[in-house]
Amino acid sequence: MCSSSESCDPKQGSARIGRLIMQLKRLERHPHQFGAAGCLTPSEIHTIDAIGVNGRILMSELAAHLGVTKGAVTQLISRLEAKDCVQRTPHTTDNRATLVSLTAKGRQAYLAHEQLNRQFYDKLSAQLTAQEIAIFEKCIDTFCEVLKK
Template sequence: MDSLDELTHELFTFFNGFSSWENSVIKTSELSVSEAHAIEILGTHGQMKMKTLAGHLGVTTGTTTVTVDRLEKKDYARREAVKEDRRIHLITLTQKGQQAFAEHHQYHSNLTEQILSVLSVEENQQLINILKKINAEAF
């Protein structure tokens, strides 16, 4: 097996491990996968309009309407009117939504610690360095 194949294999094994970990974490919450993703985006980037949220989620605005409806019903988010343009609604996390975001972030930190525990200090630095490069340039 050449180096390209080897890296491909390790990359996708890693990705799949991450995926199933993420899914199992979400299943412990009261949220669906799409709701959890919306909360993560809103928590990370702050309030935004429907169209921007749809863009981040990679789905249509129609789908996003439904997701935000459910989040609103469960009191994780709310729509806020904008005076300057009454077509626009800013989606904002409620207290409960921010709480859920914080909890989810804690889970992420836990996984990172788990990963760190199998790496040396030097490897940790290498990994940060490499990920920064990839994130900035590769996608």
């Protein structure tokens, strides 16, 4: 099944996973330009992405979706409000709940992020078969599950 002894060596795999984790940590610290929204951190753009996919979302649902505390979401939303990317509105029937939606600038950031994701998958599609991409995605899912523990 393995094409070379190097790719089957658990030590090499462990080293590759370690490099991936370090690269992800580096990326987390570096903002990226997303159109008119300007520089956004990965946490901010993924919050925008979660809101953009859902349209309007309760703050509590957003926290659950992102796997963070309500306090962390409140801080993220405050930063994104200051950047004019999101807006909070009171829930129409539950005065304890707050809905969050994207502003025009937030929508532009969401679309820019979607385009970046499409470019990534276009690059994968040019280099890998559909079956290889499916295996890659399964590996990512497995990796995420391991990291949750």
